[in-house]
Amino acid sequence: MMMDESEAPRQITEGVFNDLIQTSQQWLLHSLVANHQLKDGINPEFARLSFISMTVFPFLAPPQLLAKLGVDMSQETLTKLAMHNGNVLKKGMLTDNAPDKSTKDNSQ
Secondary structure (H helix, E strand, O other): OOOOOOOHHHHHHHHHHHHHHHHHHHHHHHHHOOOOOOOOOHHHHHHHHHHHHHHHHHOOOOOOHHHHHHHOOOOHHHHHHHHHHHHHHHHHHOOOOOOOOOOOOOOO
């Protein structure tokens, strides 16, 4: 972060990030991995990174980028985004017949 370590906004932001990281680790290990809810071939650590990325991006993205994407930060939009992100995590985003251009195993 670019803020001085003693600044209150930085401390609050780091606290939120620490809570998010700890919560996502517990959620991943105790819920998804322990209950065999991750699809075969999904790397648990990458799944956690994807979850965190989807969760924090709207709050870290520059306002100009959000404007170009047509995203407003209203409660309604954030609620819809949270529901959408849940669906993406649960169901995926691409159909099974979408072309796979990767040549490597991305699960590692």
